[in-house]
Amino acid sequence: MSDAPKKQPTILETIYAQRAKDVEVAKSTAGTTPEDISALLAMHLAPPLIPLVDRLKRNPSSNTASPSPSLMAEIKRASPSKGPIAMTTNAAAQALTYALSGASVISVLTEPTWFKGSLLDMRLARQAIDALPDRPAILRKEFILDEYQIAEARLHGADTVLLIVAMLSPDRLQALYAYSLSLGMEPLVEVNNAREMNLALELGAKVIGVNNRNLHDFQVDMGTTSRLVEMVRERDVILCALSGISNPKDVQVYKEQGVRAVLVGEALMRAADTGAFIRDLLQWPEPEPERNEPTWVMVSGVKDAAEAESLAKAGADMIGFIFDDTSSRNTTPDAAAQIVDIIRASGLPASSAPTPAAAPVTPAPWFTTQRRNLQSTAVRSLAVGTFRNSTLSDILRIVAAAKLDLVQVDASVPAGWIKHIPVPVIRRFRIDDTADLARPGVHSFALVEHDTSEGDEKNFQKAATLVQAGEAGKWPTPIILSGGLTMKNVARAIQTVGPWAVEISLEADPPADNVREFMAAVKNTQ
Incomplete structure (x- = not known):
């Protein structure tokens, strides 16, 4: 019998194990079984969705000579690395603020243990922006390991989901990607290195996010996205930079490299004036003042x-x-x-x-x-x-x-x-x-x-x-x-x-x- 110390699970492995248990509980709960979710989807009770790729191509600078990356604005109360960030955040109000500030996508953390999110947060965020003429797409930011979570997301108003290559076997990644497409949702496929990027490209992913944070140790390297840009240069892929972005310089570097979207969470959640922070971050023009129309x-x-x-x-x-x-x-x-x-x-x-x-x-x-x-x-x-x-x-x-x-x-x-x-x-x-x-x-x-x-x-x-x-x-x-x-x-x-x-x-x-x-x-x- 070996006396070698047992390897400690990484943060990602720990979260995966907990979410697997959570999913099994939900699937065995009356009213939220897979059969229940399927029946509700068959009744067309999921709100209409919008295409992720098309929405990512529109932002307040889209019609300028030098458009900036689009914004994926994240609602995140806490994280394993930073702990509490904005625990009193009202997800619906935050979503509306993001939408009116020009976000193309609103990412909602729905993981409850480490990120203090929920499906209710996502549903209310969707409801808050539903009446806008060109609302942002809603992303379920989650540790997706089962088709059940994708069906849940669709029922509660998501337009897209996150698939993390580092967390899934190639077979599961393929199955979850195909199932998401079957519900009309083009997923955001997250990678962290060249091997994972190749898997995402083999998958045929149209939207790939490079996470600058390594999910096994949660260390951030802002050069991660930059090192992988060339792998998609001649491809019909929208490349997104995820994590660690907090200032206009970060965005400008990625813009020059051809990155089409940036996901920002913590910096937005801590901003005193969200709209002003977004305009400064992405170098967007000030909104036109309301004209003083005659009564x-x-x-x-x-x-x-x-x-x-x-x-x-x-x-x-x-x-x-x-x-x-x-x-x-x-x-x-x-x-x-x-x-x-x-x-x-x-x-x-x-x-x-x-x-x-x-x-x-x-x-x-x-x-x-x-x-x-x-x-x-x-x-x-x-x-x-x-x-x-x-x-x-x-x-x-x-x-x-x-x-x-x-x-x-x-x-x-x-x-x-x-x-x-x-x-x-x-x-x-x-x-x-x-x-x-x-x-x-x-x-x-x-x-x-x-x-x-x-x-x-x-x-x-x-x-x-x-x-x-x-x-x-x-x-x-x-x-x-x-x-x-x-x-x-x-x-x-x-x-x-x-x-x-x-x-x-x-x-x-x-x-x-x-x-x-x-x-x-x-x-x-x-």
Whole structure:
């Protein structure tokens, strides 16, 4: 019997052994067995994915003469080498910050013991960015050893997974790669040396990450990526540098060598100002400041063509029709269609309408994007249909018949209806009942009706609070302000609240001259 000391397992071997046990527990738990996961995938409950390769080719510098590497931004609370890094991190908020700062991929650590992550972190990160027009891809950063983990990742919203060559036999690597592709996910294949790079290339991997950290001893060598660049120089492979990147010099060296993406974790998690750190790290330009767009005016309750044409000439940006039998300003779909045709044929632009242009590509939250899209493309007064006590079939029929540009409904309309309406939806909220006002991906615009019985100042301050709360507490929420607005208080409302639009309704029977004066007062406030 030998007295030779028993070889101690490496850190990677220790993590592998623990994750193998964790996977077996999950696979034997009711509700999360492999059969359960397969059944849920077969029901198409996994959210849609986006192609990793295409997304890695887009970043804020993509259209410049010398594009920088794309950013793979990592959510990592702790690590075996550094211990706690950012234990109080909110994965969803961090993901949204990364997305709005220009990340092409968000890597989410889901290993619980050493990295303090979870599948819930990944799912919430995905939900937080789901409504963005060009969201980053979600990477499950994990020690993948079983097809089960890839199926889990797909079900919880991942677009890609990490396969670590150092941890897997060639046969297992091939099997896991093929299974990932079968679910539509191109994996990120991680290597650390020339032998592993050859295995990744033999595999046919399109995205290869060189880990500058040796996972057996966790030592970092920033030259690891540089030594392997030539192996992919003439190949259709996106090479990514992983680990240890913390300053612009690191990125510049890799850029000059042809590296197409960098994964940054710890440095981002410790950054005081994440967006500024990313711009400095990748030498990206400052985001374009929001243009100070004129406040739009919506006039609701229009009934005849002469009225509509007069309002359009006076500068109404949105002309609203009411479809409600109980209203004195009710109109019919046929009448509305005739009016819309006249407005369109007249070619009269709304006074606030800009020259037609492509919508800005700067990343922005849902509601900001909806406003940008509308304001950057509208070149005439838009037709808005206001519906009360209508069924979904009524709304769909009238949208088509009246040729509406937008629809306005109140908060009683089920959110599930909204995704079936083929034009942008304005949802009306009372100022004291705004629970879902800032929920992204449902309605496109929020209209807030203030209660005149409480006085202007109090309500304007309430509305201003809604605007400033914003999405993720960082981006102001553009709202349409309505109710009790007059020539006397509209300037104060705009100055206090900062709405992107205001509404005046003809249901209150104000004289036409007053409506035109109201619009003039709004324009003079700009």
